[in-house]
Amino acid sequence: MTFAQDERAALVDTLRSVGPEAPTLCAGWTAKDLLAHLVVRERRPDTAPGIMIPAFAGHTEKVRAGAAAGSWDTMLEQLAGGPPLYSPLKVVDRWANLAEMFVHHEDVLRGAARPDQTWTPRELSAELQEALIAPAKSMSKMTLKGSPARVTLRTRDARDLVTVGTGPEVIVIGHPGELLLFAFGRAPVDVVFDGDDQAVAAVRAAKRGL
Template sequence: MAPLSRRERADLSDLMDSLGPEAPTLCGTWTTYDLAAHLVLRERSPTAAPGIVLPPLAALADRGMGRLKAEHDYPHLVDLVRSGPPVWSPMRLGEVDRMFNTVEFFVHHEDVRRAQPGWTPRRLEPRDENALWAALRRMGRVLARRSTVGIDLVRTDDEGRVTAKRGEPTLVVEGRAGELVLFAYGRTEVADVVRGGDVRAGEQFDAGRLGL
């Protein structure tokens, strides 16, 4: 079976093809056209891609996405997403692909799925939940670094706990590994999780402080 990163890439590409360029996503005001441009920029533009994760350089990413949309129609951008990184990119290497693309394509696949009417949570295979959990263990503290409350992420489909942010009061969030990933990446309104822990943490929690 192909790695989760590649299956999520293929499934997201199929979904974007079927929905067209104007479908909503959970990425703010972005449409599927914008998301396709973002994904292509991330893999194919070394000079503009840093603007995706570094706020001071965000204008580079915005200009890069605008340029891609001006130069390529939507079907072509989706085809570029589907085909994966160019031959010169380290992301074509299996381990690098798994590290950098597993969560990226899972989250963005759900960004499109869960922005459409009538969506329901997917039930992932255990091996896929494990892959997402491994990523969350690596990234949890980075994703919750700006939180003003402590955050414990507790897996319910298997044993596991990640203290994403130490502190008091502490919010305890329980769910399947994939749902906890979505929560940690700021998709708190659609993540199928249960929140508990200190009542004060729930009152003080700010979802806008999660994510990269």
């Protein structure tokens, strides 16, 4: 089993536990809406451009909404089964889906939490934390490039993963999984900030994510 497969299985278990109407950290989406996104992402390659390109977002959302009107149990089985053979994600599952499954699993686990509250994360293995470093680096280069400060992501054991942006220095400190969630713009997230108060406030308020 790869880490991506482990997170997929854990996400499916959590979805079964919370049910289709559970809240998520994805604004406006229930657990069923999020599940539909994951299934469509792997089974409808024609919707991929709409995830990144606004001009195609309408088609992607139309297909996702249609899937969300379908069977919860069927979609759970489809997600559990992984990408189908025709999916471009099939051969790159261990790389392309680790961050996707991990972040969306946390979206469900933290769905009822307030963005400003203190959050105690689930325990992750040291090996999984290490595996999440690569996506944390790559994602932050995209999501933090417009940051109002020069942001460094630093692990709890004092490893600097990446520095992005310009301006006053702000250091975001946390375990790799939490730094990945921060890069995706999720909250609550278990990180601490070091830097000028105004710069920290600006970074915390800035929009992140795709």
